[in-house]
Amino acid sequence: MSEPKTYYITTPIYYVNGKPHIGSALSTLCCDVLARYHGLLGRKTWFLTGTDEQATKVHEAAVAAGIPVEEFVDGLAAEFKQTWTSLDIHPDDFIRTTEPRHTLAVQEFFRRLQATGDVYKGLYEGWYCVSDETFFRDSDVGENPKCPNAECGKPLQRVQEENYFFRLSAYSDRLLAHIEANPGFLQPEFRRNEVISFIKQGLRDMSITRANTGWGIPVPDDPTRVIYVWFDALINYIAAAGWPNDPDQFAELWPADVHLMGKEIFVRFHATLWPAMLMALGLAVPTTVYSHGWWVDAEGKKEGKRTGGLPHPTEFAAEIARVSGCNQAIGVDALRYLLLREMVFPGDSEFDTDSFLRRYNSDLANDLGNLCNRSANMAARYCDSRVPQPVEADPIVTAMCADSVTAFHDAIREFRFNAALEAVWRLIGSMNRYIEEKAPWKLAKQGETRAVDDAIYHCLEATRIAGTLLLPVMPTAARCVLAQVGLGDEGAAPSFVTDLNWGGLEVGSVLPPPEPVFPRIDLAAVQTAPAQKEKKLVTDEPAESSIQVQEPERPEYIGIEDFLKVQLRVGNVTAAEKHPNADKLLKLTVELGDETRTVLAGIAEMYQPDELVGRQVVVVANLAPRKMRGIESQGMLLAADVEGQAILLRPETQVPSGARVR
Ligand code: ME8
Numbered sequence: 240m241s242e243p244k245t246y247y248i249t250t251p252i253y254y255v256n257g258k259p260h261i262g263s264a265l266s267t268l269c270c271d272v273l274a275r276y277h278g279l280l281g282r283k284t285w286f287l288t289g290t291d292e293q294a295t296k297v298h299e300a301a302v303a304a305g306i307p308v309e310e311f312v313d314g315l316a317a318e319f320k321q322t323w324t325s326l327d328i329h330p331d332d333f334i335r336t337t338e339p340r341h342t343l344a345v346q347e348f349f350r351r352l353q354a355t356g357d358v359y360k361g362l363y364e365g366w367y368c369v370s371d372e373t374f375f376r377d378s379d380v381g382e383n384p385k386c387p388n389a390e391c392g393k394p395l396q397r398v399q400e401e402n403y404f405f406r407l408s409a410y411s412d413r414l415l416a417h418i419e420a421n422p423g424f425l426q427p428e429f430r431r432n433e434v435i436s437f438i439k440q441g442l443r444d445m446s447i448t449r450a451n452t453g454w455g456i457p458v459p460d461d462p463t464r465v466i467y468v469w470f471d472a473l474i475n476y477i478a479a480a481g482w483p484n485d486p487d488q489f490a491e492l493w494p495a496d497v498h499l500m501g502k503e504i505f506v507r508f509h510a511t512l513w514p515a516m517l518m519a520l521g522l523a524v525p526t527t528v529y530s531h532g533w534w535v536d537a538e539g540k541k542e543g544k545r546t547g548g549l550p551h552p553t554e555f556a557a558e559i560a561r562v563s564g565c566n567q568a569i570g571v572d573a574l575r576y577l578l579l580r581e582m583v584f585p586g587d588s589e590f591d592t593d594s595f596l597r598r599y600n601s602d603l604a605n606d607l608g609n610l611c612n613r614s615a616n617m618a619a620r621y622c623d624s625r626v627p628q629p630v631e632a633d634p635i636v637t638a639m640c641a642d643s644v645t646a647f648h649d650a651i652r653e654f655r656f657n658a659a660l661e662a663v664w665r666l667i668g669s670m671n672r673y674i675e676e677k678a679p680w681k682l683a684k685q686g687e688t689r690a691v692d693d694a695i696y697h698c699l700e701a702t703r704i705a706g707t708l709l710l711p712v713m714p715t716a717a718r719c720v721l722a723q724v725g726l727g728d729e730g731a732a733p734s735f736v737t738d739l740n741w742g743g744l745e746v747g748s749v750l751p752p753p754e755p756v757f758p759r760i761d762l763a764a765v766q767t768a769p770a771q772k773e774k775k776l777v778t779d780e781p782a783e784s785s786i787q788v789q790e791p792e793r794p795e796y797i798g799i800e801d802f803l804k805v806q807l808r809v810g811n812v813t814a815a816e817k818h819p820n821a822d823k824l825l826k827l828t829v830e831l832g833d834e835t836r837t838v839l840a841g842i843a844e845m846y847q848p849d850e851l852v853g854r855q856v857v858v859v860a861n862l863a864p865r866k867m868r869g870i871e872s873q874g875m876l877l878a879a880d881v882e883g884q885a886i887l888l889r890p891e892t893q894v895p896s897g898a899r900v901r
Contacts, residue, residue: 245283247492248273250474252289252334252502255315256300259322260549261590262501262534262542263580269499269531269656270580271328276713279735285492287479288323289334290316297367298454308454325553327571327714334479336456336471342867344478345471346459348520349447350406353459355729359458363402366371366395370545372716374398374446374505390503390541403448405470412513417514417524425510426529426654427585427814434510445512455634465624466548473513475677476520494523502585503541505530529654532587542590549590552857559599563760573599573757577655579712596760599704603757606667607720608706609844614698615753616724621683624726624750626693636697639669640704645738648709656712663708670701680737682849699724700883702745718758725749731881806861808899809876809890810836815848820868827851829858829874832897836860839872842885855889857900 247272253263258832267288274286291297292312301311316335323330334341354357364376370393379387415438418424418431425431448464451457457466476495481488498509503609505528514524514689533541534549550558552574559577562568577595580602582588617623644664677694706720710733720730725748737743810829818824818839825848827838838858857877864873878885890898 243282245285245482245491245497246274246277247285248277248497249495249499250288250330250503252291252336252472253319254294254544255290255292255312255319255545256294256297258315258551259319260543261552261555261578262549263319264322264326264620265531265582266499267323267328267330267505268575268578268884269426269654270497270802271289271323271330272575272656272711273324273497273499273651275714276735277360277820278735279710281734285332286330287332287476288319288330288334289475289479290319290336291468291472291475292316292335292337292701293455293465293471294372295449295454296372296393298367298452300355306804309337312770313596322553326556326575327568328573332479332680334475336475339477341457341471341475344482345456345466345474348474349403349466349470352516352519353403355519357406357409358447360401360405361404361444362399363404363495364399365446367398367449367803368395374467376443386504390545397808398449400450402446403464403883404444405447405512405516405684406519407442407445407512407515410518411438413518414438414442414511414515414763417518417559423527424524426527430505430510430585431532435504437700438511442511442515447684450858468699469512470516472740473508476490476525476806477517478515482522489678494529495525497523497734498528500528500530502530502532516833529585531582531585531654532592534582535587537589537591537636539589550592553654559596561598562765563599563604564758565756568715569719569756572716574684575601575602576660576713576716580656580660581877583657584655586886594811596762599757600760600762602664602758603716605844606671607705608755608757608759610667610670610674611701611720611723612753612755614695614702616677617674617695618699618750621679621691622695626716626744626746626750627696627897628746629696629700630693630739632695633697636670636673636701639666640701640741642666644704651711659713663705664703666701670698670705673701674698675847678847678849680847695747696744699742699750704739707733707735708816716756718756722751723753723756725751727751737880754846805859808832808858808860809894809896809898810856810858810874811896812851812854812856815851817843818847818868818870823888824867825851826870827856827876829856830896831858831860831874832895834897835869836873838874839867840876840878840885842876842878845885846887851887854887855893855896857888857890 250266253259270286270288276286277284296593298308298310301308304311315789318335332694335435349358351588364382366380368375368391369392371386371388375387380395383830386393392726406437410486415435417781418435420467425434447467448458449467451463451465456471458464458466475499477493480492493805500509517524517752536542536548556571556574557567559573560567578596580598581595598780643662645665647659650659650662679691679694682690682694702720703724704715709717709720724744813830818826823841823843824839825843825846827834827840829838859875862875864871879888
């Protein structure tokens, strides 16, 4: 049997006229996730990204910055590479269009098309938009010579020059036939329809050179002209795959399985010009060309280098780490998750820092955090920190896992990354409800040890499946989740072929001490500064923080007389229930010697009411009573704050109720 073809995935190559932002990060991250996903399925993958450097606008940006253009592009290409590494994105190849392998491929492509007659010389008269690097005819432009692209609208340059043309008009029928015969070629479907109408309006031959003003790839044997940047840039996909000088590598990689990009460069360039260029040389066209939408502002306008409204991804990840208190690698994973979960593929989505942070708390700190922490804590408490023996597989839970796995695969294959994550979160949500319903702490009190073991096994096993599914999106955090269920790094490399079925945990295996992965962000302490929001974040100046956190107050010493003012006493919890009007509060009845108090505590996310009854707590007994959501609290419990989670304090051994603490 012959080896399956290497799965070849590409991002657009980014113009080096500015720094990367979370728009460029989105496309690159999608490709990284696809590469990891197919790798987990056992396929050999090849993931290409790079930089587009021979554009007029890149030259203009270098001139404006007062930096020699070669130095300017070197600096920004390095910045892009470094940014991807910082986001745990690891392309197999990074192509720069100033590299000899690319120049050579572009000139060879041009020569071969000249030889077949698909490239010919003619007079070009029309308009050029430097910002969009696009030619426009008189008929595309109104009275006012402004770029017809609504996102741009910049003044156009009038061009009248002897140029070389590509015979694009000859390929309309072949393009339409290919699109019709290959429904998976252009995705999503509604954009394929845009391409069909664009082609049906009539394709005209296209100018593919410009006058040489000192930057660009020279036309072979005609140094007065340089090759038009789009004709040049698209060839990167085959140049990096070994064309024309490495036929073995080319045969292994080409055709690309997926070209992925934003929608503005889909119809005209990736779905029309590029396949026509390949057809003209008799080369196979890519299997799938997919375009996603944009991060937009509140008015629906595209954000990016032009508006400066999108943060630098490395800085954004560092800010998430800083405001949540998690480590850098977890901050990066949080950003990877949030980018793919907040973008509603294949449409546009508003970029809003606040909603990213809210989702961090709700999805990562709460939902995923609760499932992991509670499963691990219960296993530690009731199962001697080992994977317990289940009674039998609960068909409802196994079906939930299987459904989540199927929905995840389906969504990734359709490039609906947000839907893939939603599928995992449906499982996480169901398992959090399962814990509430089974209430293992109640079963433990009733001495139902087999039922406790059974429930906890189901929680751990479902956590394992959810953690495995998250590997392509959050590689570090998913490994932390798997470590919590006893699958540390020392085991076999994870695989989507074998590890997504029910029953992967080994009964009796030892679990490490529970350790929360995503600390909560104290949203009240984090303010998004409106002035910062307005600021252009993607600039050459060192970007300032987009998020401001109130500085913690400096500690001040207090005298013993101050400390003695606080009366601390040990109490016994005799009853506990949820506060009827506040999700986060529990209402406890606490005996302090011969006194009975009602104490409200914000610990509902960490403790079930029933597990608290009968335990001892430490109470601040002389705190002024305070009404919270309609009920008066007559004291406060002491708790350790572990990454935002409250862990109650209690005496080491049982002490008389009401004992003073000093
Ligand atoms: O177009 N939302 O390069 P470019 C989502 N060099 N994605 C966004 C985005 C946003 N607001 N802004 C940018 C070029 N992107 C050419 C490509 S390929 C042969 C040549 C992403 O630096 C998206 O993928 O302008 C978009 O297509 C790409 O960055 C444009 O990058």
